Amino acid sequence: MSSTRPGRAWIITPGLRSDRFAVAQRAGAAVAVVDIEDSVALPDKQTARTASEQFFALPDPPCTLGIRMNALTTLDGLKDLVALSAYTARPDLIVVPKVESPRDVELVATALDSDGYTPDIWALIESPRAFENLPAIMSAPRLGGVIFGSADYAATVRCGLGWESLRYARSALINAATAANVPAIDAPTWELDDPAVLRRDAERAKELGFYGKGCVHPRHVQMINDIFTPTVEEIAQARALVAAADASGGAVTTVDGQMRGTPFFNRARALVAEADGAS
Template sequence: MGSATKRSKYFRSVLFVPATRPDRYEKAMASGADIACVDLENAVSLEDKDTAREQVVNFFTGEDIIPTQRALRINQLDSDCGIKDMLMLLDLQQLPDVVILPKVQSAEEVIGFCQVMAPSHKAIRIIALIESPKGLENALSIAQVEEVVCLAFGAADYSATVGSDMSWDALLYGRGRLVQAAAFAGIDAVDGPYLELDDERSLIEETQRVSALGFSGKIAIHPKQIKPIHQGLAPSSEALSHAQRVLKAYKENHGGVLVVDGQMVDMPVVERALKTVAASKGL
């Protein structure tokens, strides 16, 4: 099993940008997203894959003073394009901070990818996109692969496969299973994108709801979604104030029964308060 040390505050927002638009790469880096992901998969047509692959290479060289991580989503591992993407990665002098693997269905395919990379790149960090019933069924073992630092929910592909709509109720089971698998392995879970670009209020509300489920972040498909996502992940002033009172009371307690705001306080309540305060500092 993984450990809690694999969790990170830097999986709040993952902004996708098409690999065919190098003019947007630096804009994505300056968007405020925790991760700027160049996408070789869904955002690139089949006839443009080779050109896109050539354009992304220079994006991963050098260092930045800003904390945004650079990521690359490659194509499905068992496809011709996925194989070409792996060959490109093998030739890179410097890997992306994170490699996003789409349509992951088993731990074995992730392990196989890491074994292919090992001769050139032993240290690799992976976000595994869970987008199918099989992937969801195997999410627990996928999450425990050492190189996997985060699971992400591909809600659109998942709903298409199971034949559901994308309403909250229809996706609740999938989201819950994915969060549970990530929590068991001590890694983060990122929710899929909200597809309505001009509905900021609903984006905030959905982000608040997935945060309450246990997700640490959300995928963004436009820079203007970053701020609402971070806002939705931030604890409310009431929740933060309560957490601070819990921690203050716990620190001052000398072994007696501890009650804060009419609520019995035990260690899980204290741990939740610690997470709330920590989240407020990072958002």
């Protein structure tokens, strides 16, 4: 399991659009992922597979670079592993779609790990079977984190893409990920031109416990960063709570008229540690 946590905003860009590669990398996201799965039609897979190596060869990338390969249950997924093992410039991170077993994660690690190269491996959780197997998937030793695949999940279940329709799936994923101390990233908001929808979705995802959120357009990055990054006020409140906990010896106390105890202290300490580690 990876010991590091990713940044808050993730952006994904099509593998056939090399003209967008630099834009995606410099959009301000912590992770930029080139996609050779859903955004590429079957006849164009090999072209995208070859073209995507350029994504990792651009000079001085300002963020973590990843690739979303094809599912391991497809011939293209196997071809992806062969191609990735031969890339001269390699991704920092591999997003594996349609993960339904810890073996999916370990297969990618077995195929790609080598001396001096052990990419972070993230699982896209996007099927009912995956949700049935979440505890096992989370136990994969090489799992770096999980990403919610809302579009595929909704299509399989035949439910809507609205927040209420997918609340259970998101909650189940957060619960399993937190139990395993694995970070979880929410799916992109598919409405590109309404910032109010993006803000609402990002705020709900943060409140539910997601560590960050994906996006498919550069103009979504800043809002995701703003919402998921703890504010100066939130950090100050956490420091005050930690001070109150220390003063009370860890006993239940009152802070700003509110009763606070161990669960609140632990959360505040985690936020302060994150803020101090980022500074």
